[in-house]
Amino acid sequence: MSTVRSLPILTLCELADPGLPHVESYSPFCLKIHRALKLAQLPYERRLADRPDAHKRLNPLGQVPVLLVADEAVFDSTAILHRIEQLAPGRLQPELTARQRADAWLWEEFADTTLNGFLVAARWADDRNWPLTREAYFSGMPIPVKALIPRLIRRRVVGGLHARDVWRAGGEVCWQRFLTVLDDLEAHIAGQRYWLGDVRTVADLAVFGQLHSLRTPLTPWQGAELAKRRELTAWLDRIDAETVG
Numbered sequence: 017m018s019t020v021r022s023l024p025i026l027t028l029c030e031l032a033d034p035g036l037p038h039v040e041s042y043s044p045f046c047l048k049i050h051r052a053l054k055l056a057q058l059p060y061e062r063r064l065a066d067r068p069d070a071h072k073r074l075n076p077l078g079q080v081p082v083l084l085v086a087d088e089a090v091f092d093s094t095a096i097l098h099r100i101e102q103l104a105p106g107r108l109q110p111e112l113t114a115r116q117r118a119d120a121w122l123w124e125e126f127a128d129t130t131l132n133g134f135l136v137a138a139r140w141a142d143d144r145n146w147p148l149t150r151e152a153y154f155s156g157m158p159i160p161v162k163a164l165i166p167r168l169i170r171r172r173v174v175g176g177l178h179a180r181d182v183w184r185a186g187g188e189v190c191w192q193r194f195l196t197v198l199d200d201l202e203a204h205i206a207g208q209r210y211w212l213g214d215v216r217t218v219a220d221l222a223v224f225g226q227l228h229s230l231r232t233p234l235t236p237w238q239g240a241e242l243a244k245r246r247e248l249t250a251w252l253d254r255i256d257a258e259t260v261g
């Protein structure tokens with residue numbers, strides 16, 4: 017493992033801290049980056065905002081996370097992971113074979129797309145959870161806008177889920193697919209220490225970011241289904257313990 021020299025100041029631009037133990041952010045992408053920075057032993061500051069596009073000056077896409085490396089803004093959590101690898105070589109994942117490396121990044125992509133679709137659907141589209149999400153995300157809003165804005169944002173987010181084919185066939189089909197994916201992930205991780213076997217990789221961080229985010233009080237049914245998968249839960253607990261800092 018190489019040493020980290022002359023580090024630039026790192027600032028993670030993100031959303032408010034939910035105030036829950038072991039959940040630095042409701043954003044699964046920010047959570048992934050918190051854990052990556054801790055694993056890489058890179059000290060960082062936090063810059064919190066009420067809404068993702070508050071950091072738009074740094075990220076024209078209007079999303080979080082953004083990592084400021086001195087005054088260079090790096091955005092998109094996958095690009096940030098690559099940057100962390102450059103800043104602290106070997107700390108996120110050891111030297112891998114070409115196939116292991118490809119597999120790690122492919123799983124990272126699967127987490128950011130497929131698993132994220134279920135998480136967004138669970139919080140924003142699932143009627144059982146929407147009141148909890150609305151309260152958690154919008155409670156600070158002044159009353160007159162609170163009646164309207166969350167509904168409009170919800171409509172936009174659920175529209176995005178249709179476009180991604182996550183919610184197009186409705187909740188029943190979405191949650192049936194979710195259970196099948198959970199069963200497949202459970203079978204995948206059975207008997208393995210890390211997502212790709214013996215070595216910890218970016219796949220662990222990315223899959224953790226999305227699945228651990230389903231274990232907050234915002235999504236009780238999805239969290240309970242996850243808890244039934246014992247191997248997956250044991251792996252999540254292990255990654256949490258190893259990266260919580």
Ligand SMILES: N[C@@H](CCC(=O)N[C@@H](CS)C(=O)NCC(=O)O)C(=O)O
Pocket residue numbers: 042043044045046068078079080081091092093094128
């Ligand atoms: N591909 C981006 C996705 C980031 C993302 O979707 N962040 C959410 C918060 S969890 C966000 O900023 N949403 C606001 C929006 O998309 O307008 C990444 O990996 O960083």
